[in-house]
Structures are given as structure tokens and as C-alpha cells.
Amino acid sequence: MMYRTLFPRDMFAELDRLQREMQHAFDLSPNIRGVARGGFPAMNVGSTAASVEVYAFAPGIDPAALDVQIEKGVLTIAGERTSALPGKEDKATAHIDERFSGRFRRVVSLPDDIDPNGVSARYRDGVLHVSIPRREAAQPRRITIQ
Amino acid sequence: MSETTAKTDAGLKEANLMPPVDVIEDANGITLHADLPGVTKDKLTLQVEADTLTIEGEVSFEMPAGMESIHAEVSLPRYRRVFTLSKELDPEKVSAEFHHGVLKLRIPKAEHAQPRRVEVRVA
Numbered sequence: 001m002m003y004r005t006l007f008p009r010d011m012f013a014e015l016d017r018l019q020r021e022m023q024h025a026f027d028l029s030p031n032i033r034g035v036a037r038g039g040f041p042a043m044n045v046g047s048t049a050a051s052v053e054v055y056a057f058a059p060g061i062d063p064a065a066l067d068v069q070i071e072k073g074v075l076t077i078a079g080e081r082t083s084a085l086p087g088k089e090d091k092a093t094a095h096i097d098e099r100f101s102g103r104f105r106r107v108v109s110l111p112d113d114i115d116p117n118g119v120s121a122r123y124r125d126g127v128l129h130v131s132i133p134r135r136e137a138a139q140p141r142r143i144t145i146q
Numbered sequence: 147m148s149e150t151t152a153k154t155d156a157g158l159k160e161a162n163l164m165p166p167v168d169v170i171e172d173a174n175g176i177t178l179h180a181d182l183p184g185v186t187k188d189k190l191t192l193q194v195e196a197d198t199l200t201i202e203g204e205v206s207f208e209m210p211a212g213m214e215s216i217h218a219e220v221s222l223p224r225y226r227r228v229f230t231l232s233k234e235l236d237p238e239k240v241s242a243e244f245h246h247g248v249l250k251l252r253i254p255k256a257e258h259a260q261p262r263r264v265e266v267r268v269a
Contacts, residue, residue: 016149041183042219048212055207057183057220059247084168084179091173096149098166099181126183126247127207 017096040100041077041128045108049140052110052132059126066123068130070116075130078105113137149229162226165201173261175254176235182225183247190244192251194237199229201249234259 041058056077058066067078083101086092110132118133168179182190185203193200203225231237236256243250 039219043217044215044220045217046209046213046215048210048214051210053210053213055184055220057247059181059183060179061246084170084177086170086172093171094168095171096167096169099168099179100166123246125186125207126181129207131210 039106040081040104041106043106043108047111050134052114052134054108054130054132056106056128056130057126058104058128061123061126063123063128066128068121068128070110070119070132073110073112073114073116075108075110075132076105077107077128077130078103080104149227161222162202162224163205163220163222164227165203165225167227175252178229178249178251178253180227180249180251181247182244182249184220185225185247187244190249192240192242192249194231194240197231197233197237199231199237199240199251199253200226201228201251202226 041056043057044055046053046055054075054077058077058079058081061079061081065079067076069076069078080103081101084099085094085097085101111134113134114132115135116132119130121128121130123129165180165182167181170177170179180201182201182203184205184207186206189204189206191200191202193202205220205223205225231253234255235253237253239254241252
């Protein structure tokens with residue numbers, strides 16, 4: 001249970017928060033795999049000739065509790081983040097509550113030419129970086145003309 | 147403690163990401179948690195000036211050479227958020243922890259604002 005202050009000390013901050021929450025509620029995602037914007041963790045995906053790089057911005061998680069899977073060309077990142085908010089019995093008030101808590105799962109479909117055996121994943125400064133190499137055969141090759 | 151939304155000149159020139167925060171107040175002070183993934187300890191700046199608390203961090207993560215971005219939800223390289231501290235908080239005694247991209251700030255209340263139990267004696 002959490003309580004918000006009844007009398008906001010800063011009207012503009014309160015309006016800003018309201019606007020953000022409205023945006024969050026009305027931002028319908030065109031993606032078939034759910035929320036693309038504002039989901040947790042936020043994700044960046046990049047590509048090089050040799051690999052596909054996925055970055056998941058998931059701070060404050062025990063790396064051992066992160067579940068990363070690749071199945072049929074789909075990368076799934078799942079886990080859970082515990083809430084920092086006070087419990088019912090704590091004599092504390094939450095004034096701002098914006099950070100995500102609870103279970104999460106995000107899915108990225110990968111290109112066809114990836115090699116699921118060479119995947120590496122690292123967690124650093126709250127960012128999970130998954131690097132998936134492309135298959136040798138699919139990599140561009142310069143052909144020498146004789 | 148409240149958030150300052152009035153942008154400073156620097157804030158207008160550069161676009162920043164606004165890190166999500168939790169602010170919890172108990173009898174002895176305020177605890178603030180902020181999500182700053184991708185920020186290393188040396189790229190995090192905390193500043194308390196008069197009654198203004200500024201949290202700034204630069205995002206840096208390793209990228210292989212020649213990487214082309216396909217999809218980006220974190221598209222700006224900097225986090226910034228400004229809060230105004232109220233009078234009863236003691237800016238001298240702010241303590242900070244930064245672990246796995248989560249900043250935890252503890253701002254205790256000044257001595258005079260600490261709760262005191264008043265004994266009621268019945269004559």
C-alpha cells in the first residue's frame with residue numbers, strides 16, 4: 001500500500017507526472033509482441049556484419065536471476081525486480097513511484113542468419129548486453145577478381 | 147522534496163533522458179532510488195547546491211565497431227533530473243550508493259526536524 005501526498009508541493013511537477021502517466025496509458029503499441037515503448041527493460045538493438053547486438057537496460061537486478069533464452073530465432077529476456085517501496089507495516093510514504101517492479105519479459109525476433117551457439121551475454125552497470133554472432137556463411141565476403 | 151520542472155538554460159540546450167525514480171519518506175529522512183542503467187560510477191555526477199539536488203549521468207556502453215542501430219529506446223546519451231529539497235532536509239549529510247545502475251540516495255532530516263516523543267505525565 002502506498003500513499004501519495006494529498007497536497008502536492010509543486011503543482012508543475014505534479015502536472016508533469018500526470019501527463020507522463022496519461023501518455024503511458026494511451027500509448028498504444030503497433031507491435032504484435034506487446035509494448036514497444038515504455039516497456040521494461042528498455043532495449044536497443046544494433047547490427048554489424050558479424051553479429052546482432054541486443055542491449056537491455058535492466059538496472060538493479062541480480063545477474064543470476066536474469067533468464068536469457070534463444071529459441072527458434074527468438075530471444076527472450078525475463079526476470080524479476082523487487083520493489084523498493086515501503087510495505088504496509090513500514091511507517092513510510094512513497095511520494096514518487098515510477099520505477100518498474102515485478103516480473104518482466106521481453107522478446108526480440110532475430111534475423112535468420114544468426115548462430116545461436118555462439119551467444120554471449122554480459123551484465124554491467126545495469127545493462128544486459130547479448131551478442132549473437134551471424135553464421136560464417138552469411139557474412140559478406142569480398143571476391144577477388146582474377 | 148519536490149521536482150524542479152523549470153528548465154535551466156543548459157537543460158534547454160541539451161536533451162536528456164529523465165531517469166525514473168522512487169522517493170520514499172520515513173520519520174528520519176528521504177530515500178531516493180534512481181534507475182541509471184549504462185552509467186559507470188565515474189560518469190555519475192551528484193550535486194547539492196543550496197536546496198537543489200541535481201542527478202546527472204552519462205550513458206556509456208561498449209559497442210562493436212561499425213554497429214548500426216536498428217531499434218533504440220535509449221536514444222540519448224545523458225540522464226538528468228533536478229529536485230528541490232525542502233528546508234527540513236540536511237543537504238550536508240546526503241549519502242549515496244550506486245550499484246548495478248541503481249542510485250540510492252539517503253537524505254536525512256535535520257536535527258530539529260527529527261521526530262521527538264513527548265512524554266505525557268498525568269499528575
